[in-house]
Amino acid sequence: MTMRRETRAVIVAVESPVGTVSTAVDELSAHLPTRDRPMICPLCSTEKWPCARFRAAADLAVSGDVRLEDLIPPDLRPRLWPSVRSGS
Numbered sequence: 001m002t003m004r005r006e007t008r009a010v011i012v013a014v015e016s017p018v019g020t021v022s023t024a025v026d027e028l029s030a031h032l033p034t035r036d037r038p039m040i041c042p043l044c045s046t047e048k049w050p051c052a053r054f055r056a057a058a059d060l061a062v063s064g065d066v067r068l069e070d071l072i073p074p075d076l077r078p079r080l081w082p083s084v085r086s087g088s
């Protein structure tokens with residue numbers, strides 16, 4: 001059985017960089033694949049990851065001066081940036 005990634009809610013000031021794009025951060029986090037199925041979005045079952053909804057949310061997040069690499073689990077970074085090693 002595939003489970004979603006464990007997530008954590010945080011509180012940030014609305015006017016902070018993360019606060020201004022918090023909806024996009026929530027959206028892209030919901031579209032992160034599980035460790036055991038890193039090629040498949042758990043919500044967009046017909047799309048490989050990174051799915052269109054993840055990419056749209058990621059674009060919004062970085063437009064708010066948030067670093068995408070700070071929002072992506074290490075095991076998925078090589079999928080987005082093939083030259084980066086996961087370190088795990």
Ligand SMILES: [Zn+2]
Pocket residue numbers: 031041042043044051052053054
């Ligand atoms: Zn998706």
